[in-house]
Amino acid sequence: MSLRAKKFEIIKKEKRNLFIISALSVFEEKGFNNTRIKDITEKAGTSVGNYYNYFKSKEEVFEVIISGLAEHMVGKFKKLFIYFQDNRLPPISAVKNLFRGYAKMFKTKKETFLIFLEQMGGINIKYRAKRNEIIDSFTDEVEKIILKLVEFGARSQNPKISARVWTSTVLGVFNWWIRSDFDLEEEELVNNLTEFLVRGTMTK
Amino acid sequence: MSLRAKKFEIIKKEKRNLFIISALSVFEEKGFNNTRIKDITEKAGTSVGNYYNYFKSKEEVFEVIISGLAEHMVGKFKKLFIYFQDNRLPPISAVKNLFRGYAKMFKTKKETFLIFLEQMGGINIKYRAKRNEIIDSFTDEVEKIILKLVEFGARSQNPKISARVWTSTVLGVFNWWIRSDFDLEEEELVNNLTEFLVRGTMTK
Amino acid sequence: MSLRAKKFEIIKKEKRNLFIISALSVFEEKGFNNTRIKDITEKAGTSVGNYYNYFKSKEEVFEVIISGLAEHMVGKFKKLFIYFQDNRLPPISAVKNLFRGYAKMFKTKKETFLIFLEQMGGINIKYRAKRNEIIDSFTDEVEKIILKLVEFGARSQNPKISARVWTSTVLGVFNWWIRSDFDLEEEELVNNLTEFLVRGTMTK
Amino acid sequence: MSLRAKKFEIIKKEKRNLFIISALSVFEEKGFNNTRIKDITEKAGTSVGNYYNYFKSKEEVFEVIISGLAEHMVGKFKKLFIYFQDNRLPPISAVKNLFRGYAKMFKTKKETFLIFLEQMGGINIKYRAKRNEIIDSFTDEVEKIILKLVEFGARSQNPKISARVWTSTVLGVFNWWIRSDFDLEEEELVNNLTEFLVRGTMTK
DNA sequence: AATGAATGAGTGTTCATTCAT
DNA sequence: CATGAATGAACACTCATTCAT
Numbered sequence: 001m002s003l004r005a006k007k008f009e010i011i012k013k014e015k016r017n018l019f020i021i022s023a024l025s026v027f028e029e030k031g032f033n034n035t036r037i038k039d040i041t042e043k044a045g046t047s048v049g050n051y052y053n054y055f056k057s058k059e060e061v062f063e064v065i066i067s068g069l070a071e072h073m074v075g076k077f078k079k080l081f082i083y084f085q086d087n088r089l090p091p092i093s094a095v096k097n098l099f100r101g102y103a104k105m106f107k108t109k110k111e112t113f114l115i116f117l118e119q120m121g122g123i124n125i126k127y128r129a130k131r132n133e134i135i136d137s138f139t140d141e142v143e144k145i146i147l148k149l150v151e152f153g154a155r156s157q158n159p160k161i162s163a164r165v166w167t168s169t170v171l172g173v174f175n176w177w178i179r180s181d182f183d184l185e186e187e188e189l190v191n192n193l194t195e196f197l198v199r200g201t202m203t204k
Numbered sequence: 205m206s207l208r209a210k211k212f213e214i215i216k217k218e219k220r221n222l223f224i225i226s227a228l229s230v231f232e233e234k235g236f237n238n239t240r241i242k243d244i245t246e247k248a249g250t251s252v253g254n255y256y257n258y259f260k261s262k263e264e265v266f267e268v269i270i271s272g273l274a275e276h277m278v279g280k281f282k283k284l285f286i287y288f289q290d291n292r293l294p295p296i297s298a299v300k301n302l303f304r305g306y307a308k309m310f311k312t313k314k315e316t317f318l319i320f321l322e323q324m325g326g327i328n329i330k331y332r333a334k335r336n337e338i339i340d341s342f343t344d345e346v347e348k349i350i351l352k353l354v355e356f357g358a359r360s361q362n363p364k365i366s367a368r369v370w371t372s373t374v375l376g377v378f379n380w381w382i383r384s385d386f387d388l389e390e391e392e393l394v395n396n397l398t399e400f401l402v403r404g405t406m407t408k
Numbered sequence: 409m410s411l412r413a414k415k416f417e418i419i420k421k422e423k424r425n426l427f428i429i430s431a432l433s434v435f436e437e438k439g440f441n442n443t444r445i446k447d448i449t450e451k452a453g454t455s456v457g458n459y460y461n462y463f464k465s466k467e468e469v470f471e472v473i474i475s476g477l478a479e480h481m482v483g484k485f486k487k488l489f490i491y492f493q494d495n496r497l498p499p500i501s502a503v504k505n506l507f508r509g510y511a512k513m514f515k516t517k518k519e520t521f522l523i524f525l526e527q528m529g530g531i532n533i534k535y536r537a538k539r540n541e542i543i544d545s546f547t548d549e550v551e552k553i554i555l556k557l558v559e560f561g562a563r564s565q566n567p568k569i570s571a572r573v574w575t576s577t578v579l580g581v582f583n584w585w586i587r588s589d590f591d592l593e594e595e596e597l598v599n600n601l602t603e604f605l606v607r608g609t610m611t612k
Numbered sequence: 613m614s615l616r617a618k619k620f621e622i623i624k625k626e627k628r629n630l631f632i633i634s635a636l637s638v639f640e641e642k643g644f645n646n647t648r649i650k651d652i653t654e655k656a657g658t659s660v661g662n663y664y665n666y667f668k669s670k671e672e673v674f675e676v677i678i679s680g681l682a683e684h685m686v687g688k689f690k691k692l693f694i695y696f697q698d699n700r701l702p703p704i705s706a707v708k709n710l711f712r713g714y715a716k717m718f719k720t721k722k723e724t725f726l727i728f729l730e731q732m733g734g735i736n737i738k739y740r741a742k743r744n745e746i747i748d749s750f751t752d753e754v755e756k757i758i759l760k761l762v763e764f765g766a767r768s769q770n771p772k773i774s775a776r777v778w779t780s781t782v783l784g785v786f787n788w789w790i791r792s793d794f795d796l797e798e799e800e801l802v803n804n805l806t807e808f809l810v811r812g813t814m815t816k
Numbered sequence: 817a818a819t820g821a822a823t824g825a826g827t828g829t830t831c832a833t834t835c836a837t
Numbered sequence: 838c839a840t841g842a843a844t845g846a847a848c849a850c851t852c853a854t855t856c857a858t
Contacts, residue, residue, distance in 0.1 A: 012838090015838090029329075030329065031326060031327070031328055031329060031332065032326065033237045033326070033327070033328070034328055034329070036830090036831065036832090037831080037832065037833085038831085046839070046840085047839060047840045047841060048832090048833090048840080048841065049833090049834080049835080049839070049840055049841060049842090050838075050839050050840070050841095052832095052833070052834080053838065053839080057832080057833080058831095058832065058833090117325075118325035118326070118332055118335070118336075119325050119326035119332065120326060121321075121322035121323050121325070121326055122235060122236070122237070122322070122323035122324060122325055122326020122327050122331075123235070123237070123326050124234075124235055124237070124238055125233075125234065125235065125238070128235065128322055128323065131322070132322075132383065135380075139380075157396050157399065157400065158388075158392060158396050160388075161377065161388070161392075161393065161396040161397065161400070162396070162400060164376060164377045164380050165373050165376075165377060165397070165400050165401075167376060168372045168373050168375065168376020168377055168379075168380075169369045169372050169373055169376070171372065171376065172368060172369075172371060172372020172373070172375065172376055173365065173368045173369060173372055175372075176339075176343075176368050176372075179336065184362075184364075184365070188362060188365075189365065192361050192362050192365040192366070193365065193369070195361060195404075196361065196365070196366060196369055196404040196405070197369075197404065199403055199404050200399075200400040200401065200403050200404030201400070212820095216821090219821085240847090240848070240849085241848080241849065241850080242848090250821095250822070250823085251822060251823045251824060252823085252824070252849090252850085253822070253823055253824060253825095253850085253851075253852080254821070254822050254823070255850095256849095256850065256851075256852095257820085257821060257822080258821095260850095261849080261850085262848095262849065262850090420817090423817090437737075438737065439734060439735070439736055439737060439740065440734065441645045441734070441735070441736070442736055442737070444851090444852065444853090445852080445853065445854085446852085454818070454819085455818060455819045455820060456819080456820065456853090456854090457818070457819055457820060457821090457854090457855080457856080458817070458818050458819070458820095460853095460854070460855080461817065461818080464854095465853080465854080466852095466853065466854090525733075526733035526734070526740055526743070526744075527733050527734035527740065528734060529729075529730035529731050529733070529734055530643060530644070530645070530730070530731035530732060530733055530734015530735050530739075531643070531645070531734050532642075532643055532645070532646055533641075533642065533643065533646070536643065536730055536731065539730070540730075540791065543788075547788075565804050565807060565808065566796075566800060566804050568796075569785065569796070569800075569801065569804040569805065569808070570804070570808060572784060572785045572788050573781050573784075573785060573805070573808050573809075575784060576780045576781050576783065576784020576785055576787075576788075577777045577780050577781055577784070579780065579784065580776060580777075580779060580780020580781070580783065580784055581773065581776045581777060581780055583780075584747075584751075584776050584780075587744065592770075592772075592773070596770060596773075597773065600769050600770050600773040600774070601773070601777070603769060603812075604769065604773070604774060604777055604812040604813070605777075605812065607811055607812050608807075608808040608809065608811050608812030609808070620841095624842090627842085648826095648827070648828090649827080649828065649829085650827090658842095658843070658844085659843060659844045659845060660828090660829090660844085660845070661829090661830080661831080661843070661844055661845060661846095662842070662843050662844070663829095664828095664829065664830075664831095665841085665842060665843080666842095668829095669828080669829085670827095670828065670829090818858100819856105819857100819858085820856100820857105820858100821855105821856090821857090821858105822854105822855080822856080822857095823852105823853105823854085823855075823856095824852100824853105824854100825851105825852100825853100826850105826851085826852095827848105827849105827850095827851090828848105828849100828850100829847105829848090829849095830846105830847085830848090831844105831845100831846100831847095832844105832845105832846100833843105833844085833845100834842105834843080834844075835840105835841105835842090835843080835844095836840100836841105836842090836843095837839100837840085837841100837842105
């Protein structure tokens with residue numbers, strides 16, 4: 001590719017990004033169904049027609065926004081899992097690290113997560129299914145952690161339920177945290193969550 | 205009112221109910237935004253125009269469906285609170301009773317709750333706000349329980365966070381339970397939830 | 409016809425009349441197009457369905473209301489014409505009598521005339537045509553009077569134009585008089601109109 | 613604004629105008645209430661949706677059509693008034709000039725005036741009120757002329773009534789003239805009207 | 817005759833998407 | 838690539854008329 005072509009490529013990517021950022025903000029504010037393409041393009045400082053040079057439909061930009069969400073969410077668990085495997089850290093600390101990671105992630109991508117947490121299920125069937133899939137696969141990963149914790153001495157509860165509790169807690173509490181504009185100290189939140197979930201799960 | 209008039213009144217109420225049930229089922233299936241009035245009336249076995257003899261807009265039937273949701277959800281906690289006040293039951297049993305009550309409620313009104321839990325935030329701004337209000341006032345009630353439990357010897361964690369964990373757990377776990385078509389034994393679910401949340405909250 | 413049947417006949421006519429009166433008042437207030445059958449039946453203290461026991465459509469009651477309008481309006485001129493024919497009265501007095509008659513008529517049927525004067529042309533093509541027909545035949549009668557007056561010594565103006573002036577004046581001025589709730593003394597109005605029109609028409 | 617932008621501006625104005633002209637013609641033919649947006653856009657050779665790029669509602673194009681009507685009608689009187697003030701012309705000639713002006717105006721904007729004269733009151737309450745306002749303010753201006761004429765030696769009649777006669781005459785006679793497709797010579801009409809009204813008003 | 821629920825065709829308006837410039 | 842006018846299918850809601858009771 002020529003240098004000129006590369007430059008164009010980069011500009012194009014930036015423009016596309018601008019649309020994504022604009023869409024994200026409008027979706028978060030008005031909801032997908034009540035967002036008009038015009039709202040997005042006005043925020044992006046361009047024209048309706050131009051949007052379709054970058055995306056083939058209204059849904060596409062939404063897809064882009066939520067794509068990667070699952071990987072992001074699940075990925076952190078996979079990393080944590082390694083710590084457990086290696087016994088590199090005592091379990092409590094490992095979980096704390098995990099939640100710190102989530103706190104950072106929710107902070108950085110708050111709009112995306114608000115959309116995912118509050119709106120996605122209401123857009124249409126397809127996204128409701130997707131939302132539930134993401135939650136399910138998140139829970140699958142959580143379950144692995146739980147099973148590891150059990151090895152460290154947790155009493156035998158139904159790990160499927162525990163996993164659901166963890167998932168619900170993470171999603172619900174962080175949702176509240178975002179909406180409250182991160183009012184609470186991150187460290188306090190992380191400590192309390194860890195304490196609560198680990199103790200709830202592990203009982204001698 | 206004459207007997208005849210009363211009879212008509214009853215029939216009218218039943219007709220209205222039929223619309224509500226039909227709407228509920230279509231909303232749950234397709235989502236509010238993708239439901240057409242015609243979908244509702246076809247399911248109810250009547251005509252589009254007739255819908256408007258019973259409701260003044262598409263939103264009204266939705267409002268009816270979700271009205272009372274908050275009271276239902278919060279009400280159960282208020283009842284439980286009385287048990288604590290009276291020391292009539294040991295805390296664990298009281299909480300178990302509470303969750304049993306919720307299990308029943310979610311079972312009876314599963315469609316309504318699915319709409320509330322998965323869709324409501326995505327319909328429009330107004331309902332997103334309402335969803336969050338309901339969750340918040342639910343949490344307020346939970347917090348009172350938590351504070352009571354603390355009197356029974358719970359260690360000092362941030363009760364606001366604990367309350368959020370409880371709320372998230374109840375909503376998230378029951379959501380999963382409904383979607384899994386109540387696969388899991390109610391008693392097992394209730395026992396595990398109680399154990400988890402009370403232990404998470406109360407520590408020596 | 410039996411006595412019983414006759415009685416029914418009378419009651420039926422009265423009921424029909426009640427619908428007509430109610431419709432008249434609502435049409436005048438809201439206009440034909442913005443009147444609902446329900447508005448009429450509510451005012452008549454009965455039900456929508458019942459209306460159709462007396463009229464076959466929304467238009468029919470309107471037809472009834474405006475039927476006879478033409479005959480009423482034109483009829484007065486025909487009577488006046490006889491006076492002229494007979495030379496029973498000096499022309500000025502005859503015309504005054506005529507306008508007195510119109511004043512009475514507009515007073516008695518003010519709602520009907522308001523509908524005719526202000527609304528009828530805007531309802532639909534059919535009624536616009538009818539409105540113009542009525543005005544035209546009214547003008548035809550006026551022209552005959554004018555021609556009589558000319559015999560009494562009016563200068564030769566275009567009698568068609570004079571007739572239009574008379575018609576426009578009668579309709580326009582009485583319309584204003586009705587709308588002003590008959591503020592002005594009838595006698596003053598009649599005198600002035602007569603004076604104006606006769607002098608405008610007859611010039612030595 | 614760039615030359616290019618200016619050009620677009622002009623084209624857009626022309627498109628808007630095309631809608632107005634189309635609407636005018638359809639309104640005149642079918643009446644406002646029986647005109648569909650589709651009728652207008654078909655006549656304009658475009659699509660329904662496009663109409664809403666130029667007007668925000670069905671009413672807006674109607675508003676545009678009748679806006680300026682009052683000013684147009686009343687404006688001519690204001691100009692005439694100056695002639696009287698200056699004594700530049702003998703009254704009869706001045707009034708003739710006025711009516712010539714009206715004849716021209718009604719000729720040029722015949723559809724607009726037909727709508728105003730025959731339909732406007734029947735569309736809805738709002739337009740009925742507007743119609744009457746226009747007629748009233750027209751009459752106010754006429755009255756000033758009448759009072760001027762009186763200074764030239766008119767006998768004391770009620771000038772309010774005379775003004776109504778003038779107004780009714782102008783509106784009624786020109787309405788007929790338009791509908792008859794301007795059958796009658798303009799000059800004859802003007803002469804007769806002037807003669808009639810001035811003589812009716814002024815009598816020594 | 818009286819009631820008012822049931823019917824369904826009709827209409828203004830919206831908005832994702834396309835297209836000419 | 839950028840613009841914004843053009844397209845037209847879609848849909849909530851209305852209301853004259855019918856009909857079962």
